[in-house]
Amino acid sequence: MTRWIDLEGVVNMRDMGGLPTTHGRATQSGRLIRSDNLQDLTPASVTHLVDTLGVTDVxxxxxxxxxxxxxxxxxxxxSLTHHHHSLVVESDDDARTVDEALALRFEPDGSRGRPKPVRDADFWGRHYTGYVTRRPDSVGAALAAxxxxPGGTIVHCAAGKDRTGTVVGMALSVAGVPDDAIVEDYVLSxxxxxxxxxxxxxxxxxxxxxxxHTIDEQRPKAESMAAVLTHLRDAHGGAEAWLRERGWREDDVARLRSRLLD
Structure with a gap:
């Protein structure tokens, strides 16, 4: 079964249904969709997502x-409900001009005399772990959404692989999807x-x-997603335990799990 959803205006959208779990049940189709930026969706694509796939939340x-x-x-x-939860540490960007904010947030590698980072699998693994450690509020809120x-949820960022991969990977882990299947989905990008x-x-x-950046620096590598899952397990006992540390009750965890399975 292909999980790719090919619509005009996106290139990296797929359904998280059909994944195996340790409970013996597969994740349900139409419940969780991951995607790249949604800015370019055509009217026909919007209609398909809302009316055919039953998406209710973004x-x-x-x-x-x-x-x-x-x-x-x-x-x-x-009529979709939108939830905005940035995974980067927000600064006083609103007090700056757009050009000033861009220069600080999106400056090219190696600018201002700083060495260019090596964007290998270890780099991205640390990057993903940083989302969890520096923006636990946003990660938790995204999973709560x-x-x-009541219907399908689209989780997206810009490329649909890094920020999206981290949140979706945690949701799948709570649902009981084993690490190797989570990593395999991540690498599909x-x-x-x-x-x-x-x-x-x-x-x-x-x-x-x-x-x-080179294409290879941006290419998803299995070790990167495995690193954040390992961090969650070693430092917290897993994604579910991480949520419990942040005040999630048993019924909160069960609601997330059942949303993806039942």
Whole structure:
């Protein structure tokens, strides 16, 4: 079964249904959809998502700065419920001009005399773990939005692989999907990495930094997602235990699990 959802205006959208779990049940289709940026959806694509797939909620993991620059996408004109939970540490970007904020947030690798980071699997593993440690409020709120959705939920960022991969991976882990299946889904974005980069490289604000990255630096690698899952297990006892540390009760966890399974 293919999980890819091919619609005009996105290149990295797929359904999280059909994944195995340790409970012996597969995740249900139409409950959780991961995607790249939704700004370019056509009217026909919007209709398909809302009327055919039954999407009711959108969880947007992009920063406030990205929102300032890109504006509202076409799904904002629908009855869908939107949840904005940035996974980056927000600064005083609102007090700066857009150009000033861009220079700080999206400056090219190696600018201002700083060494260019090696964007290998270890780099991205640390990056994903940083979302969990620096923005636990947003990660938890995103997972809560998924759990309370009356229909399907789309989780997205810009490329649909890093921020989206972290939140979706945690949701799947709570549902009982084993680590290897979570990693396998994450790596699927590598099949479309060229299309993802082509879509973003000339677009504000990503055109500031993406040209300094190679395709291979942006390509999802299994070790990166495995690293954040290992961190959650070693430091907290897993994604479910991480949520409990943040005040989730048994019924809260059960609601998220049942949203993806039942």
């Amino acid at each position: 969880v947007d993991l992009r920063s406030t700065l990205e929102h300032r620059i890109t504006g509202e996408g076409p799904l904002r004109a629908t 998924i759990s309370r959705s 590598a099949e479309r990495i060229e299309r993802i980069i082509d879509r973003l490289i000339d677009v504000e604000p990503y055109r500031y930094s993406l040209p300094s």
